[in-house]
Amino acid sequence: MKAVYLTQHGGPEVLTYGDLPEPAIGPNDVKIRVRACALNRLDLFTRAGVRGTRIKTAGPHILGGDIAGDVAEVGSAVTSLKPGDRVVVNPRITCGQCRACVSGETELCVAPGMIGSTKSGGYAEYAKAPAVNAMPLPASLSYVQAASLPTVFLPCWSILLRRAALKPWETALILSASSGVGTAAIQVAKRVIGARVIATTSSDEKARRAKELGADEVVNYKTEDVAERVKSLTGGRGVEVVVDHVGADAWPYATASLAVGGRYGICGVTSGYKVELQMGLMFLRHQTVFGVFMGRNGDLRQIVDVAGKGVIKGVVHATYPLEETRKAHEEMEKLDFFGKLVLTVP
Ligand SMILES: [Zn+2]
Numbered sequence: 177m178k179a180v181y182l183t184q185h186g187g188p189e190v191l192t193y194g195d196l197p198e199p200a201i202g203p204n205d206v207k208i209r210v211r212a213c214a215l216n217r218l219d220l221f222t223r224a225g226v227r228g229t230r231i232k233t234a235g236p237h238i239l240g241g242d243i244a245g246d247v248a249e250v251g252s253a254v255t256s257l258k259p260g261d262r263v264v265v266n267p268r269i270t271c272g273q274c275r276a277c278v279s280g281e282t283e284l285c286v287a288p289g290m291i292g293s294t295k296s297g298g299y300a301e302y303a304k305a306p307a308v309n310a311m312p313l314p315a316s317l318s319y320v321q322a323a324s325l326p327t328v329f330l331p332c333w334s335i336l337l338r339r340a341a342l343k344p345w346e347t348a349l350i351l352s353a354s355s356g357v358g359t360a361a362i363q364v365a366k367r368v369i370g371a372r373v374i375a376t377t378s379s380d381e382k383a384r385r386a387k388e389l390g391a392d393e394v395v396n397y398k399t400e401d402v403a404e405r406v407k408s409l410t411g412g413r414g415v416e417v418v419v420d421h422v423g424a425d426a427w428p429y430a431t432a433s434l435a436v437g438g439r440y441g442i443c444g445v446t447s448g449y450k451v452e453l454q455m456g457l458m459f460l461r462h463q464t465v466f467g468v469f470m471g472r473n474g475d476l477r478q479i480v481d482v483a484g485k486g487v488i489k490g491v492v493h494a495t496y497p498l499e500e501t502r503k504a505h506e507e508m509e510k511l512d513f514f515g516k517l518v519l520t521v522p
């Protein structure tokens with residue numbers, strides 16, 4: 177099969193387009209004919225081998241976790257899917273046997289994996305996944321739309337609906353509206369929960385698009401004092417919930433924007449991962465800081481259902497054919513885009 181793979185860590189130049197054997201599936205897996213695979217920051221980190229992503233297995237590695245396509249083959253024990261089914265994949269793999277998994281809290285699995293990172297993924301004509309990770313798609317969702325959902329919507333679902341439990345009468349601060357997570361978090365906070373949304377971004381054009389997605393207010397973090405603006409927009413209270421996937425650069429103004437009783441959810445650290453925490457303020461102000469990584473298969477089922485009804489949608493900046501993966505990685509490193517970059521595999 178055609179695939180884009182790497183045999184060493186490095187820049188976009190280590191991505192090679194060529195031929196590799198199709199993946200062999202186990203009894204509980206499905207083989208998927210990939211039609212679309214979205215790029216994520218994690219792909220860039222894994223390609224470079226930074227932030228704990230060095231690949232431990234020998235031989236060619238295929239990046240890409242957000243896979244949508246057609247089931248081509250099912251393992252002998254699979255009863256939930258059949259060849260020809262259109263599916264999207266939750267790239268987070270769990271063991272199904274540890275205490276967390278049997279309790280249904282699969283995001284806390286002690287032996288997790290990640291398709292595209294710890295295992296080969298979807299920059300290819302074929303990929304494999306556990307059948308429980310593959311969600312059937314409604315006809316209303318295209319492969320490109322479906323592939324743009326998992327990695328950006330799962331953490332937002334975990335933060336906003338489960339951990340922070342944002343309420344319709346509360347206000348959320350969504351950092352970096354133009355990123356995949358930003359575009360997802362605005363929609364979940366506004367269109368699914370009905371809360372007030374303040375988003376941050378860096379240009380008038382990005383602010384306009386954030387408002388189209390549902391942001392009530394947009395603050396330019398390059399030209400404005402974010403914490404001051406948030407205070408004035410919330411009558412001095414601050415926001416009840418922050419969704420942070422930016423990390424170190426945003427931490428000072430984002431924590432200063434958090435209300436008494438506020439919940440601060442972290443699902444990424446693109447700009448850096450070490451910060452100073454004001455412990456005194458935190459206990460005096462009854463605040464919570466927590467992290468989430470991805471979400472449960474059931475969450476993706478819900479996300480697909482809601483997306484199928486048109487309530488939320490993946491925001492796609494551009495698509496690239498598989499053989500232009502290197503170009504897509506170069507584009508993603510420039511930071512000048514709004515939404516997802518998605519590979520297509522005709
Ligand atoms: Zn487990």
